[in-house]
Amino acid sequence: MKNKKIFVNGDFYLTRPRGKRAQAVAVEDGIIVDIGTNSKINHLWRRGYKRFDLKKRFALPAFTDAHLHLMAVGVLSRQVNLEGVDSLDKAVSVIKKAASKLKPGQWLKGRGWNKNLWGIGLPDKTILDKITDNPVALDSKDWHLLWVNSAALNYCNINRNTPDPPGGLIERDDKGEPTGILKEKAINIVYDRWPALSSDEKTDSINEAQKRLLRFGIVGVGDFDTRPIFISELLELEKGDRLKLRFCKMIHDNDLDEAIRSGLRTGKGSEHFRIGYLKLFSDGALGSQTAFMFKPYNGNKSNFGVERLTQRQMEESISKAVKNGISVAIHAIGDRANFQSLNALGKHSGAFSKSGLTPRIEHAQLLRKKDLTLFRKFGVTASVQPIHATSDREVADRHWGKRARFAYAFRSLLDSGASLAFGSDAPIENADPIAGIHAAVTRKRVNDDRPAWYPQEKMPATKAVEAYTIDSARACCFDDIAGSIEIGKRADFTVLSDDIIRMKPGDIFKAENLATIVDGNFVYGKGDML
Numbered sequence: 001m002k003n004k005k006i007f008v009n010g011d012f013y014l015t016r017p018r019g020k021r022a023q024a025v026a027v028e029d030g031i032i033v034d035i036g037t038n039s040k041i042n043h044l045w046r047r048g049y050k051r052f053d054l055k056k057r058f059a060l061p062a063f064t065d066a067h068l069h070l071m072a073v074g075v076l077s078r079q080v081n082l083e084g085v086d087s088l089d090k091a092v093s094v095i096k097k098a099a100s101k102l103k104p105g106q107w108l109k110g111r112g113w114n115k116n117l118w119g120i121g122l123p124d125k126t127i128l129d130k131i132t133d134n135p136v137a138l139d140s141k142d143w144h145l146l147w148v149n150s151a152a153l154n155y156c157n158i159n160r161n162t163p164d165p166p167g168g169l170i171e172r173d174d175k176g177e178p179t180g181i182l183k184e185k186a187i188n189i190v191y192d193r194w195p196a197l198s199s200d201e202k203t204d205s206i207n208e209a210q211k212r213l214l215r216f217g218i219v220g221v222g223d224f225d226t227r228p229i230f231i232s233e234l235l236e237l238e239k240g241d242r243l244k245l246r247f248c249k250m251i252h253d254n255d256l257d258e259a260i261r262s263g264l265r266t267g268k269g270s271e272h273f274r275i276g277y278l279k280l281f282s283d284g285a286l287g288s289q290t291a292f293m294f295k296p297y298n299g300n301k302s303n304f305g306v307e308r309l310t311q312r313q314m315e316e317s318i319s320k321a322v323k324n325g326i327s328v329a330i331h332a333i334g335d336r337a338n339f340q341s342l343n344a345l346g347k348h349s350g351a352f353s354k355s356g357l358t359p360r361i362e363h364a365q366l367l368r369k370k371d372l373t374l375f376r377k378f379g380v381t382a383s384v385q386p387i388h389a390t391s392d393r394e395v396a397d398r399h400w401g402k403r404a405r406f407a408y409a410f411r412s413l414l415d416s417g418a419s420l421a422f423g424s425d426a427p428i429e430n431a432d433p434i435a436g437i438h439a440a441v442t443r444k445r446v447n448d449d450r451p452a453w454y455p456q457e458k459m460p461a462t463k464a465v466e467a468y469t470i471d472s473a474r475a476c477c478f479d480d481i482a483g484s485i486e487i488g489k490r491a492d493f494t495v496l497s498d499d500i501i502r503m504k505p506g507d508i509f510k511a512e513n514l515a516t517i518v519d520g521n522f523v524y525g526k527g528d529m530l
Contacts, residue, residue: 010054030519062492064220064472067423071225074205080110099132111139125180142285167308217494217513220246248276248476265325267477277329283337291334314344327357346378375418386440421475422467438508491520
């Protein structure tokens with residue numbers, strides 16, 4: 001017997017065709033079978049359809065976050081969280097409290113420290129050595145620096161004789177000894193050695209992340225926690241009907257050969273799990289001043305950032321991937337990293353097109369004006385995170401100066417004909433799409449009295465919503481079944497407290513998600529939406 005439902009008395013924003021609205025939706029076995037007015041749909045309750053009254057609430061296609069780190073979202077509650085801690089002294093207090101609960105030999109892991117808030121240079125191992133003899137490893141807010149103590153360095157055999165890996169740096173003191181700060185690919189020396197999560201811990205983390213994201217109306221994700229690929233845990237959850245999100249799972253560059261041997265192909269999979277893109281890193285990050293630049297950072301004439309992969313190296317990996325049906329997503333922050341990444345993808349634009357694949361640039365944070373058109377020219381999607389723009393404005397102005405005019409240049413990219421896909425980079429930033437849409441539309445933080453940051457780059461609310469729904473679903477290989485409210489697609493939508501399309505842009509942050517519906521089933525609800 002079919003599972004038949006109608007959702008009536010709503011204000012559905014359909015996205016396709018743009019701007020069109022409907023009052024009601026009919027669903028059979030999770031698939032939308034009709035859309036229209038209340039009078040057209042409401043009578044179906046007499047034919048056995050269960051009726052749900054949305055009470056004139058605003059409803060959107062459920063959000064897809066095109067770029068986040070799922071496992072990290074899930075494990076965050078079990079690690080030291082230094083997000084927003086605004087001084088080194090306060091950070092030490094948080095770390096001491098966590099260290100006091102450790103068993104002998106147990107690793108202390110955490111993330112979120114931000115040297116840009118502390119007003120000092122980089123911290124070092126001696127600070128952590130005074131706290132505990134257990135190994136400590138703390139990721140920076142942007143995950144491009146790792147702060148470790150002597151125990152962790154010894155465990156991983158990192159000493160004065162350890163060479164810097166290609167694309168990475170081991171910070172050293174005047175005597176050549178490691179200071180406890182690892183940059184870019186040097187971080188992997190520790191990542192590859194520290195105790196891995198068990199299968200049960202991975203499953204628990206996925207479940208915790210699902211709960212958090214569904215509360216925000218997020219149904220689809222581009223998951224960039226790329227190593228190891230925990231496909232078995234995802235498939236086990238899907239088999240037990242416990243996988244509610246739609247996952248687009250990325251492939252680490254070290255796993256490309258194994259992915260090819262295993263027959264993994266971009267877009268292949270099921271309704272809740274699909275293979276994504278090969279993930280490459282061309283450079284570092286703004287917060288760590290390791291983004292790869294044409295000109296040095298303001299105030300540091302010797303620092304051009306870190307080139308993690310040369311253009312030639314990227315081209316070699318791209319060629320291998322696209323020949324085997326795997327698309328490519330390249331992390332690029334600095335203007336030179338973006339230029340080289342775009343040209344590396346452009347060399348293979350014909351092969352991508354022939355294979356039906358669309359490559360992505362992740363973040364695309366700083367661009368030169370003349371490079372904006374390369375996204376459209378080469379058919380590359382700009383996978384960007386609007387919440388970064390408002391979070392990073394001070395750091396960008398400090399280190400990039402006037403170059404920041406084309407930082408997080410969402411409107412300029414849109415006007416150039418580029419395709420945008422929005423995400424959050426959670427847990428680096430807030431996963432809530434409402435916060436991201438507010439940032440894109442206003443170019444301001446909530447309750448920020450300052451003028452909008454480069455207001456020329458404000459996005460229309462309609463475009464911001466599309467970038468978080470149909471466009472991000474396309475970038476995550478799910479637009480055939482999700483991303484818009486259309487007949488034949490899965491019934492995935494979110495019910496909001498306010499109409500974020502028509503309300504004042506500055507008030508968008510006040511809207512909240514009241515219900516999340518996946519395959520026609522309520523997976524989250526609050527108040528009278530339960």
